[in-house]
Amino acid sequence: MNTVIAFILIFGSLVFFHELGHLVLAKRAGILCREFAIGFGPKLLSFKKDETVYTIRLLPIGGFVRMAGEDPEVVEVKPGFNIGLLFNRENKVEKIILNNKEKYPQAKIIEVEHADLEHEMVITGFVHGEEEESLQRFEVSEESYFVSDGQELQIAPYNRQFASKTLGQRAAAIIAGPAMNFILAFFLLIALGFIQGAPVNESRLGELTTDSAATKAGLVEGDYIQSISGQETSTWSDVVSIIRANPEKELTFVVTRGDKTFETTVVPAAVKEDGETFGRLGAYSPVDKSFFGSIKYGFVETFVWSKEILVNFGKLITGQFSIDALSGPVGIYDITDKVAESGTINLLRWAALLSINLGIVNLLPIPALDGGRLLFFLIEALRGKPIDRHKEGLVHLIGFALLMLLMLVVTWNDIQRLFL
Numbered sequence: 001m002n003t004v005i006a007f008i009l010i011f012g013s014l015v016f017f018h019e020l021g022h023l024v025l026a027k028r029a030g031i032l033c034r035e036f037a038i039g040f041g042p043k044l045l046s047f048k049k050d051e052t053v054y055t056i057r058l059l060p061i062g063g064f065v066r067m068a069g070e071d072p073e074v075v076e077v078k079p080g081f082n083i084g085l086l087f088n089r090e091n092k093v094e095k096i097i098l099n100n101k102e103k104y105p106q107a108k109i110i111e112v113e114h115a116d117l118e119h120e121m122v123i124t125g126f127v128h129g130e131e132e133e134s135l136q137r138f139e140v141s142e143e144s145y146f147v148s149d150g151q152e153l154q155i156a157p158y159n160r161q162f163a164s165k166t167l168g169q170r171a172a173a174i175i176a177g178p179a180m181n182f183i184l185a186f187f188l189l190i191a192l193g194f195i196q197g198a199p200v201n202e203s204r205l206g207e208l209t210t211d212s213a214a215t216k217a218g219l220v221e222g223d224y225i226q227s228i229s230g231q232e233t234s235t236w237s238d239v240v241s242i243i244r245a246n247p248e249k250e251l252t253f254v255v256t257r258g259d260k261t262f263e264t265t266v267v268p269a270a271v272k273e274d275g276e277t278f279g280r281l282g283a284y285s286p287v288d289k290s291f292f293g294s295i296k297y298g299f300v301e302t303f304v305w306s307k308e309i310l311v312n313f314g315k316l317i318t319g320q321f322s323i324d325a326l327s328g329p330v331g332i333y334d335i336t337d338k339v340a341e342s343g344t345i346n347l348l349r350w351a352a353l354l355s356i357n358l359g360i361v362n363l364l365p366i367p368a369l370d371g372g373r374l375l376f377f378l379i380e381a382l383r384g385k386p387i388d389r390h391k392e393g394l395v396h397l398i399g400f401a402l403l404m405l406l407m408l409v410v411t412w413n414d415i416q417r418l419f420l
Contacts, residue, residue, distance in 0.1 A: 003337040008060075010336065010351045011329075012038060014181065014358050015063040021180030022065040022173055023052070029169040032068035032160040034153075039063060051154055060329055061407060067173075069161025071393070075146045075153065077115040077123070084109050085123070085138060092141040093123065096155075098148040110136070117144075118158040163389065167377055174373045181359030182302060188352040189301045193294030196345055197287025203233040204286040212282020217253070217266040219283070224256040228266075236285045243268045247279035305356050313360070328407055330414035367399025 015038050026033050032051055039057035046055040077083065077096065084097030084107030097104050110125035113135060117123075121140040126133045142160075145152040158164050162173075197206075203225040208214050225233050228242045229251045242251070247270035254263055268279030288294075315321045327335065332354070339350045362370040373396075380386045 003333070003340050006340045006347060007333050007336045010347075010354065011060050011332075013351070014184070014355050015039075017180045017184045017355075018177045018358060018362070019063045019065050021176035021178075022067075025169075025173040025176040026065060026067050026162075029165050029173055030160060031162050031165060031173065032154060032156045033065055034068060035064070035066040037064050037066070067162045068156030069158075069163045075148070077112055077117065079112055079114060081112045082109060082128070083112060083123075083125075088141055090141070092139045093144055094141050095145050095147050095152070096123075096140075098146055100149065103150075104147075110138075117155050118161075121157055163386070167381060171374060171377050174370050174377075175363075177370055178359040178362045181355045181362070182306070185305070185352040185355040185359070186298045186302045188348050188355065190294050190298035192301075192345065192348055192352070193297035194289060195348075197289040198293045198297030199236075200286045200288050200293075201235045201237060202286055203235060203239050206284035206286040208284075209282040212280075213266055213269050214281050214283045217264050219253070219255065219264065219266070220257070221283075222257070226254040226256055226261065228253055239281070243281045244278040247271070247277055249279070301352070302356065305353055306360065309357055309360050313364075323406075323409065323413070326410045326413075328410035328414050330411050330418065334414070334418055366403070368396045368403055369399070372396065372399060 019036060019038070023033055023036050034051075035053045035055060037055045037057055039059050040061055040063075041057050041059040044056045044058055046053055048054070075098070081098075082101075084101040084104050085093050086095040086097065086104065086107050088094040095107075097107050101107060101109060109128040110123070111128065112123060112125045114124045115122075117140060121142065122137055123140060124135060124137045127136055140155070142157055144155045146155060147153075162170060165173075205214065205219060205221055205223045205225070207221055208219065225239050227233055228239070231238075231242055233239050233242065247268055249267065251266050251268065252263055253266050254261065266281070268281055270277055271280045288297075312321065316323075316325065336347075336350065339346050363374070365371045365375040376387055376392055386392075
């Protein structure tokens with residue numbers, strides 16, 4: 001059960017912050033965001049706040065922000081349609097009733113002659129029930145709704161649609177998702193820096209283990225190791241390399257503690273691992289838990305992990321890694337189970353790693369991913385005009401289908417590896 005909770009919290013947080021980036025920048029640009037979803041498939045929970053419906057869906061394979069204009073508008077009012085109109089206090093159309101008009105006796109029923117609900121925001125039509133039918137023109141409010149089967153769908157004027165915004169605004173709304181994943185990882189790693197400290201590569205002893213070679217020799221946390229058996233040590237790496245190479249051998253340490261320097265004899269314990277014997281002092285590396293040290297640790301670790309993931313993607317592309325090396329939700333759940341057993345600190349690090357991975361994957365120039373969208377924006381900038389929206393949509397649809405196919409293959413590989 002703890003693993004289930006950990007997986008839900010980690011997955012939910014990564015997707016939530018990713019989609020939150022899209023949502024915040026899209027709203028700031030004035031784009032109507034119809035839905036903010038965690039997961040895909042059937043809705044499990046939903047509520048509406050302001051213009052946006054927030055939903056949690058069944059399949060934990062991502063999320064999305066549905067922005068007006070990204071897909072063709074689902075409702076089109078054509079000439080000859082009979083619709084009902086409800087008006088606001090400014091006598092502008094506030095609601096357009098598409099069916100079950102008898103439930104709205106106060107609505108004005110018209111037969112549509114012309115409707116422009118993107119640019120001019122007007123409807124013209126013949127009013128039913130008047131002695132002499134005449135063509136009338138009705139202004140539609142910027143905040144108006146279609147009503148079908150009792151459900152309301154906000155109308156998106158062109159200036160509230162994704163395509164109406166500048167190239168910079170659209171790119172910012174897309175890139176904000178992956179950016180939020182890097183920001184989340186950065187803050188998680190800062191938290192790790194505060195909790196466990198950022199490793200410092202100096203020849204100072206960190207925390208000592210109980211009944212270790214270091215404690216038997218009278219060493220304490222904070223001691224500086226100046227030299228070991230005549231070899232100068234200025235970094236923790238120097239100390240570790242000498243200790244590992246001398247299991248169960250007497251070593252002379254020159255130690256500085258405060259304003260005193262003294263010598264002591266240390267015999268590193270012998271440890272066998274994978275057929276190799278090496279020495280162990282029984283001391284952790286020194287750490288820095290300061291505010292600025294933790295921030296530096298967050299930056300450095302985010303950069304190092306990002307570089308490592310990019311290198312591994314390069315190996316996957318060049319064939320050095322096979323597709324079997326990839327993990328889907330099942331594999332990630334299994335790893336989360338193992339990491340959760342090792343403690344909260346490792347779970348935080350795992351969450352940061354997944355967040356960086358999600359950010360990088362989404363920036364890959366693959367259709368249906370954020371990187372694919374950004375690639376189309378680059379082409380638009382170079383050619384001076386956007387690619388046909390329907391053609392771009394078709395490319396993203398094919399890309400999404402291929403990604404789902406890859407997800408199925410990876411998930412099947414996970415199931416075979418873990419259960420069969």
